[in-house]
Amino acid sequence: MAEIQIKNVAKRFGSYQALHDINLTIQDQEFMVLLGASGCGKTTLLRIIAGLETATEGEVWIGGRRVDHLPPKDRGIAMVFQNYAVFPHLTVFENIGFGLRMQKLPNDEVKRRVERTAGLMHIDQLLGRYSGELSGGQRQRVAVARALAMEPDVILMDEPLSNLDALLRMEMRAELKGVLAESNTTAIYVTHDQVEAMSMADRISVMHQGKIVQAASPIEVYRNPAAEFVAGFIGNPPMNFLPATPAGDGKWTVAGQILDGPSRTTPLHFAIRPEDLRPADTGLAATVKVVEPLGAHLLVTCSVDGALFRAVLDSDLTVRRGDTLTLAPQPDRVRWFDPETTLAVA
Amino acid sequence: MTPVTTDVAAPDTRRAGRYVYIAAVVLLCAWVLVPLYFLLINTLSSPETVNSFPKPFLPEFDLGSLGFFAGFAGILTALKNSILVAGLTMIMSILIGAPAGYALSRFDFRGKEAFRLLILLTRAFPLPLLALPLAVMFIQTGLDDTVFGLSLVHTTLAIPFAVLITFSLFSGIPLELEEAAWTLGCTRLTAFTKVVLPLILPGITASAIFAFVISWNEVFAAAVLTIENRTLTAFLLQNLDTSPLHLKFAGGFILVVPALIFIFAVRKYLFAMWGIANR
Incomplete structure (x- = not known):
């Protein structure tokens, strides 16, 4: 049993505040991904859990035991390095x-244990080799096997796939997920790659500027981003935003169109995912700037009311640069954000 | 139009450049090797041949001159002193230099770059300027004419190299390796002994041997600061002055060979000193 609790953890490097008051609970055997752009503090948080970095404030608990004063070797963790x-x-x-x-x-x-984990990671043929004689992918497998062989309560991974080429990364992603699910360990996985995060995680913690903005399941993070940052960070292409002004009685004016929304009196941001737009008779007037055929879809970059706006449309449509499209947002997929707090508004 | 002209001239220029390059390499090699070769021939020749002309180009394998040295009064003491001083220098320069190298590579502190430069600049300071004040100071403290006193001076000479070599060795070992060891059950100490030490041991050995050679070769401080307890260099310098020619050659040979062998053994790590480690 290894539930991880992070309580009010803060970290300062001199005058720079790397982490602000982090609170996070990771369930036993959960696969938690810390996702964020570089410099958001995700690696620092991982290193604090590992004991390679000391928190300025706060507590770290692993399996019901407070560990923040213990050296890494006494925390029941194993780590895979970038x-x-x-x-x-x-x-x-x-x-x-x-x-x-x-x-x-x-x-x-x-x-026995070396041979078992080497078998799991398919490196039984390489046991007599030195690291200089291995490829990047093989070294990666050794690093994971070394962590698994410890049979740790918690396995910590710091961007383990970022040095592999794209194809190998995809292969290792699926393999890692399988092996870790098998091993029943709690896993914390740091990455800046949202595809990795979405595909592997039970839960994603999106970090931004030393704070956890949202911690939820991948689909929840994708469908209901808690803040504009999450909406703009997750998804490729990311969510579209347009300013919305209240038209009274739960109605909002967005780029000249009247849409249903929350009952508020201050201006909001209207947000919609590019794939949740359909060409229709009424909707947002969009002037097409660039058309990129992606096989299954068309990625159309347009301008709505002067703002950048992307739509993912069916590739059967004939769209040309300079066309004007009328795009209707799917009503149940529309989200609203408060521009003051940047947080989502129900 | 310039690219066209260079294209036409290129093969000729390149061939000429190659000749110059080869000639330079041959010249530089000869510069070093020819005197060594003559030293070898004359050492292994009988006194008559050494003093005759023209000189042979093949050695005679006459061990007379070398044999004379083996029986020369005081030479064994001098050899022992040389080894003692060089050994002490080796130990002290690593004990002082390696931690400095580790600090330079693992920690950030103010004036780090200036410190690195300063270490190197100590080599630019001429020893003859220091010799007289040092001699006076050593006499006052009773360090004059002792093995320890001389090895202190030699350590000062060897430390810059020890620091720079170990700095580059430690820098070549990623911190992640140590961290991985910590997460796998090591303390800071066991991580150092089980991971860092095995990786830098060859380099540390090389740096120690280099310090040994610096001390072995040093003659100025040795001649000024010792009288009874002379090292081999100082002893030979003193005695060869009045010796016949064939003994001068043999003495020179005895001095040059160990240093050459040592430097040849550690040449790879001397490049590492400048951060161009060939690994």
């Missing part, structure tokens, strides 16, 4: 067995 950190002076076998040898396990137990 650059793999495979020890170059040891063979693959000794790399995977390194942690087990530190625990002074008997030789046959070390051998």
